[in-house]
Amino acid sequence: MKKVEGRYNRQEMLEGWNQEKLKQSTVLLAGVGALGSMVAVFLALVGVGKLILVDMDTIELSNLNRQLLFTESDIGKFKAKVAAEKLGEINPNVHVTARNESVISVPRKYYEQSDVIVDGLDSFEARRWLNSLCVSLNKPLVHGGMYGWYGNIQVIIPFVTPCLECQPLLPRERFQKSCTPPGKKREKVEVETPKFPAVSTITAVLSGIQAQDTLKILLNLSPLIDNYLFYDGMSQSFTTIKLERNPKCMICSDKYRLEGIEYAIDKQETIRELKDRLIATLGLSEPIRVIHKSKFIEDNTKIGEMELNSGELLFVYDKSLGKPLKLRAKIS
Ligand SMILES: [Zn+2]
Structure with a gap:
């Protein structure tokens, strides 16, 4: 009679794999849109014990070209809630918590109890906020971003690798804003969320790498560090850029923290x-x-x-x- 293989048998054949370690781990997904929802799928498949999904957005028709967890009948529902239900079907052994709110308003305890935080956000401001929080809590952050045929990944291990503010690769919000003349009252301007070109195939490549680096951190298997990985889906090439920590960084430098x-x-x-x-x-x-x-x-x-x-x-x-x-x- 053929021996029935367990759910995790094939991955447990990998060198350095530790299924029990993954079962004991918690990952927070900041944003469960294109990247975050796919990273969550991969982490659920491999059996990460606890996933915390944070997203204030609801599902729109225009999400469905690249967000595998959602279908037309889900339109209008919260992404985090629907993703949690679907992930429960994909792997019932994984405990999934859905928080239908912004990354800023979710209670800090959810970040504190996480081993790794995955950045699947789409605004620079929220991204910088998350980077700053992860450094202050000393939590690894796996950042991913996409634009059209291109994408980038950066792993931030606070006080070991550069953070997102250490180098100028992260566009500063201020360049997109007009300046307020001194003494003038600031007016609140409602800005519509910018719409970026996005396709499922680039999402698949980037979310796979993001999930893989998350796993490597959880399993102590040397994640991508000191490097910024750039993917060009047109020329089909990966470029890594060696980054240095900025000794004057206002988020992570020792000088700043002390003085x-x-x-x-x-x-x-x-x-x-x-x-x-x-x-x-x-x-x-x-x-x-x-x-x-x-x-x-x-x-x-x-x-x-x-x-x-x-x-x-x-x-x-x-x-x-x-x-x-x-x-x-x-x-x-
Ligand atoms: Zn820094």
């Missing part, structure tokens, strides 16, 4: 003007609040009016940062 960024501040400027300078010079997205000695400082306050001395710290909360920015004041 904060020294920043020249004029006595005559207001907090609002300081915020605008931070957007222009450090690429912040939208500073929400500035805290000095546990006190919130209003926008119209002049630096000279508050008791801020050189060498003291200001904490700036920004939409693109998962933890406040630490500024060491240099008053002039």
Whole structure:
């Protein structure tokens, strides 16, 4: 009689494989669109014990050219919820949690309990926020991005490899925004989510690599580090670029973590003007609040009016940062 093989028999033949380790692992998928939903499929197939799916979006007809987990009858439903149901059918041994909310509002405990976080996001701001959070929690982040026939992968092991802010490959949000003249009130502009060209075949290549690097981190099998991997689906080529950690990175450098960024501040400027300078010079997205000695400082306050001395710290909360920015004041 033919011996029945177990679900994981074939992968357990791989050198370095540890099925029990995968069963004990948790991966958070930040975004379950094209990349995230496919990475989730691969991780469910191999038997990663726990998957946490985070996505605030609902399924649209235009998603169906590249998102295998969703069908026309799912249109209008939450991506995370539907993906969780389908993944449960693909592998009932995997525990799947669906959070139908943005990556920013999901409780921190979900990130803290994860071994690896997978970036399947489509906005630069959310991506930078996630990078900052992963560094502050010391969690590996597997970043993936696509545009048309092209894609890129970067694995961030905090304080070991460069983070997304260490180098200029990540386009800064500020280049897409018009500047606000000093003193002018900022108006909130509703921006429609940009629409990018996207095709299932590129999604398949990129999500496969992202899932594979996630597995390698979980299994301690030397993931892609120090490198930025670029895939060109037209010429069918992979290019790796060696990246270095930036000793001045405001997210992950040791200097910054210990001392904060020294920043020249004029006595005559207001907090609002300081915020605008931070957007222009450090690429912040939208500073929400500035805290000095546990006190919130209003926008119209002049630096000279508050008791801020050189060498003291200001904490700036920004939409693109998962933890406040630490500024060491240099008053002039
Ligand atoms: Zn960095």
